[in-house]
Amino acid sequence: MLSYRHAFHAGNHADVLKHLILVQLTRYLGQKDKPFLVIDTHAGAGAYSLDSGYAVKLAEYKEGIGRLWGRNDLPAALAEYVDLVRRLNTDRRLQAYPGSPYFALWTMREQDRLRLFELHSKDARLLQENFQDSGKQVIVEPTDGFAGLKALLPPPSRRALVLIDPSYEDKQDYERVFHSLKEALTRFPGGTYALWYPQLTRLDAHELPQRLKRLPAKSWLHVALRVSEPSKDGFGMHGSGMFVLNPPWTLHATLAEVMPYLVQVLGLDAGAGFTLEQQEG
Numbered sequence: 001m002l003s004y005r006h007a008f009h010a011g012n013h014a015d016v017l018k019h020l021i022l023v024q025l026t027r028y029l030g031q032k033d034k035p036f037l038v039i040d041t042h043a044g045a046g047a048y049s050l051d052s053g054y055a056v057k058l059a060e061y062k063e064g065i066g067r068l069w070g071r072n073d074l075p076a077a078l079a080e081y082v083d084l085v086r087r088l089n090t091d092r093r094l095q096a097y098p099g100s101p102y103f104a105l106w107t108m109r110e111q112d113r114l115r116l117f118e119l120h121s122k123d124a125r126l127l128q129e130n131f132q133d134s135g136k137q138v139i140v141e142p143t144d145g146f147a148g149l150k151a152l153l154p155p156p157s158r159r160a161l162v163l164i165d166p167s168y169e170d171k172q173d174y175e176r177v178f179h180s181l182k183e184a185l186t187r188f189p190g191g192t193y194a195l196w197y198p199q200l201t202r203l204d205a206h207e208l209p210q211r212l213k214r215l216p217a218k219s220w221l222h223v224a225l226r227v228s229e230p231s232k233d234g235f236g237m238h239g240s241g242m243f244v245l246n247p248p249w250t251l252h253a254t255l256a257e258v259m260p261y262l263v264q265v266l267g268l269d270a271g272a273g274f275t276l277e278q279q280e281g
């Protein structure tokens with residue numbers, strides 16, 4: 001039984017990094033006319049209230065989107081991301097936060113398609129409700145995203161972005177994401193794949209980006225945002241990263257501008273910092 005609910009964490013520093021990059025990836029794909037497919041293998045509920053229910057408990061958003069909300073000095077890519085969050089917030093107060101499915105949908109064109117997978121029954125139901133009016137453009141599947149991904153590759157349009165964003169609640173996820181990406185590259189080497197991972201004191205979390213660098217992708221980009229020193233008791237997440245296989249060539253320059261800003265604004269102590277590295281094709 002899955003117990004992870006993304007609502008507890010919505011809008012935290014990890015969501016900021018992940019959704020900022022997701023927007024950059026869909027925008028880039030949209031520069032060519034040919035339609036593309038976005039596959040979100042771990043979609044969550046789609047949208048989250050920040051002033052009621054789960055999010056209030058931990059209020060992680062206060063150290064994520066909350067710190068960007070009132071700023072008027074945002075780098076362009078961050079400003080675009082924050083503007084998208086405004087779509088769920090009609091007045092100036094930050095009350096709700098969109099999940100990855102909305103960031104994808106709002107930055108796609110009519111001809112593009114979105115496939116969403118969510119295994120938790122309650123979140124899958126919420127996701128279906130959120131997207132019930134999206135017609136043919138969005139398909140929600142309350143099933144395993146790893147299996148779903150396999151079945152969808154290669155896509156007929158030969159253009160696709162895959163977001164893999166597990167909670168890593170199940171420790172098998174470290175192996176599953178690796179093998180899933182390996183197989184996806186065999187089925188569809190030209191896809192863009194974006195994997196989110198947590199920075200924890202666990203060895204498998206630490207090793208994951210190094211393992212991903214050895215996958216047979218033409219190019220990759222790795223970015224990580226550390227907001228604090230790892231905790232002394234070894235619990236908790238001190239940062240997170242995104243590993244992108246076949247990234248747009250523009251992404252590195254965008255992140256080189258944004259990451260120092262994020263460290264400055266989201267950093268909690270002297271351990272804050274970022275990693276940005278790539279291998280070009």
Ligand SMILES: C[S@@+](CC[C@H](N)C(=O)[O-])C[C@H]1O[C@@H](n2cnc3c(N)ncnc32)[C@H](O)[C@@H]1O
Binds near residue numbers: 005045099119143
């Ligand atoms: C980190 S959350 C996703 C957040 C979402 N991508 C976003 O950015 O708004 C991970 C989600 O994956 C779901 N999940 C866990 N295992 C899954 C699986 N094998 N297939 C599909 N969804 C899964 C969890 O229920 C949880 O809602």
